Amino acid sequence: MAGTFITFEGPDGAGKTSVLTALMPELAPHLAQAVRLTREPGGAAISEQIRQVILDPQNGAMDARTEALLYAASRRQHLAEVIQPALARGEVVICDRFVDSSVAYQGAGRGIGEEAVLAMNQFATAGLTPALTLYLDVPSAVGLARIQAHRTGQYDRLDQEQLAFHERVRAAYLRLAQAHPDRIVTIDATQSMTTVVAACLAQLHRFFGSTWQA
Ligand SMILES: Nc1ncnc2c1ncn2[C@@H]1O[C@H](COP(=O)(O)OP(=O)(O)O)[C@@H](O)[C@H]1O
Ligand SMILES: [Mg+2]
Structure with a gap:
């Protein structure tokens, strides 16, 4: 792959x-390559249809492994239709959530099981791993309070989960960051938006090194 694959997690x-x-308008001028921001389902129609099944509040009977398989299926299609073609063109692809999210949310x-979910996702992605992951870390209560304070629409099925669930998710993210220090950079996301954006930009500058344009 000619391009560079970067993910944001948290x-x-x-x-x-x-x-x-x-970040996007601040980043683009520093890179010679085109920068593409995407998020699952990434505008891929099949991925979107799969996601609607996952998030449908009427699907409360969904088995946890079914959910994990559907996320991986949706991810696969987004990868095949959007991410891989962009990487093949040499672009920088930045994805809002990827496999680490499934390891944290479904696995933990x-x-x-984090190992099982990772293995299943390695099949789905054919092993494509981000070159860099910026992990935005906040205590679960802070994250949930932000969502509740700013929420306008309906809660989906996943939002109905309790704080304990989110604490298991965060603990898994912290384990992933510890296990993959060369790939995952933890950013303290309790700081102001301006500070977090600057910290992310600094990490991207470090990552791109000499190809970073002043
Ligand atoms: N550093 C921050 N400080 C305070 N509020 C924030 C900060 N970052 C995001 N928010 C607010 O928290 C809410 C969730 O942010 P969002 O970007 O949707 O998070 P995510 O995509 O990680 O779920 C938004 O209303 C956003 O304005
Ligand atoms: Mg989001």
């Missing part, structure tokens, strides 16, 4: 989507 309310929105949150 619990709900960590600020991934807000930070990426602010739902308790079906």
Whole structure:
């Protein structure tokens, strides 16, 4: 693959989507390559259809392994239709959540096993691993409070989970960061948005090194 694959991870309310929105216009001028921001389902119609099944509040009977398989299926299609073609064109692809989310949410949150979920996702992604992951870390209560304070629409099925679930998710993220220090950089996302965006930009500068354009 000619391009560079980067992911942003973190619990709900960590600020991934807000930070990426602010970061993109600041990042693009520093890179010679085109930069593509995506998130699952990434506009891939099949991925979107799968995701609707996962998030449908009427699907409360969904088995945890079914959920994990559907996430992996949705991810696979997004990868095949969006991520891989962009990487093949040499672009920098930045994805809001990827396999680490499934390891944390399905593996640890739902308790079906981090190793099993990782193995299943390695099949789905054919082993594509991000070159860099910026993990936005917040205590679960902070993330949940942010979501609740700013929420306008309906809660989906996953939002109905309790604090204990989110604490298992965060603990798994912290384990992943510890296990993969060369790939995953932890950012303290309790700081102000401006500070978090600057910290992410600094990590990207470090990562791109001499190809970073002043
Ligand atoms: N550093 C921050 N400080 C305070 N509030 C924040 C911060 N980052 C994000 N938020 C707010 O928290 C909420 C969730 O942010 P969002 O970007 O949707 O998080 P995520 O995509 O990680 O779930 C938004 O309303 C956002 O404005
Ligand atoms: Mg988000």
